[in-house]
Amino acid sequence: MISGDTADREIVVSRLINAPRELVFEAFTEVRHLEQWWGPAGFSTKTRSFEFRVGGDWDFVMHGPDGTEYQEWITWSEIDAPARISMVHGESRDDPNAFASLLTFEPDGEQTRIVMRAVFPTKELRDEAVEKYHAIEGGEQTLHNLATYVAELTGKDVD
Template identity: 75%
Template sequence: MAAIGRDAPAQSATADREIVISRVISAPRELVFEAFTEVRHLSRWWGPEGFTTTTRAFEFRVGGEWDFVMHGPDGTDYQEWISWTEIAPPERIALVHGESRDDPNAFESVLTFAPDGEATRIEMLTVFPTKELRDEAVEKYHAIEGGRQTLSNLAAYVTEIVRKGAED
């Protein structure tokens, strides 16, 4: 008879509202973390393939905000807003992300940056207010693939910085 309870893996109470994406990036943790903390970096890699970003305001501190527009490859503009709720360099960033400050459908994300040998393992855990909003993000906005592409863009960006630094 199978054991249920103590030995069964715990499932998060928010599992049906979550998206978890991770990637190992061939760059030091401090550099990968920095790529999230400075607008000069973010504007170079943020977003899925084919997207560009225009920043209207950026203040990286707990309670600070990033007000920006993502421009899709089809010409569609997406108003975006992020506020940081926790910053623990170079290990963790927590944030709220929506279309605006008072977006009732805003979601929370926690990014962790862990050493993985000479590389960095980044994990992005996103929790939506409801399962329906999570499913809509996946189906309508391709959130999982978009998240993977975003981390791929980050990896390419910081790997290039490391490569250029080695050439100097």
């Protein structure tokens, strides 16, 4: 869970998505959707196991455009459908560098504002994620992919 003063350890990205909150939430919580859009531009995702429930895991591999494979693991720590999801994200279940994330889904008329807030264990790990792995741009690209995918489902324009 995210609490306290975390400004020097966090990354926040958000996007307005041209779809109702329930659909945006579903796209984040069903593996058949996630594998279609998850990750930055040029990445693809292959799931090894997925169980969306508090305490459940998503074990997956992200394939980078250069062929690099990134082992990834998420466990869901809170689910309040369709408003918010809390999770821990790392390379494996026992990753000492795993970070906490809070996703909020806020209705905005016919659209949904999604906010992804990641809090790292240390400022140094946050800085490494930003500088080495381009986490801010990657988060923005991931939300763009989500917006594009949901637009394909609804037949609406991507905002």
